[in-house]
Amino acid sequence: MGRSGRRPALGAALLTLLAVGLGFYFTFAAVQGEFGVFRRVQASAEKDALIAQRDALKIEVARMENLTHRLSDSYLDLDLLDERARDVLGLVRADEIVIH
Numbered sequence: 001m002g003r004s005g006r007r008p009a010l011g012a013a014l015l016t017l018l019a020v021g022l023g024f025y026f027t028f029a030a031v032q033g034e035f036g037v038f039r040r041v042q043a044s045a046e047k048d049a050l051i052a053q054r055d056a057l058k059i060e061v062a063r064m065e066n067l068t069h070r071l072s073d074s075y076l077d078l079d080l081l082d083e084r085a086r087d088v089l090g091l092v093r094a095d096e097i098v099i100h
Contacts, residue, residue: 070077
C-alpha cells in the first residue's frame with residue numbers, strides 16, 4: 001500500500017519554495033519598491049517641504065510687489081526712496097554720523 005514516512009514529491013517542494021520566494025519578493029516590493037510605502041512617505045515629506053517653500057515665496061513676492069508699488073510713478077514713497085538710495089549708493093547727508 002503506501003509508505004507513511006515518504007518524503008513529499010520534488011515538484012511540491014519546488015512549488016512551495018516558489019510561492020514563498022514570490023511572497024518575499026512582493027512584500028519587499030510593496031515596502032521598498034518604486035511605488036512602495038517608504039517611497040510614498042518620502043514623496044509626502046517632499047510635498048510638504050515644497051508647499052512650505054511655495055508659501056514662503058508667495059510672501060516674498062507680496063513684499064516685493066509692495067516695494068515696487070511704493071517706488072512706482074503713480075505712488076512714490078520718499079522715505080523708501082531715501083532708504084534705497086542710501087543702501088544702494090552708500091549716500092550719507094552732511095549732518096549725519098555713520099557708525100559701523
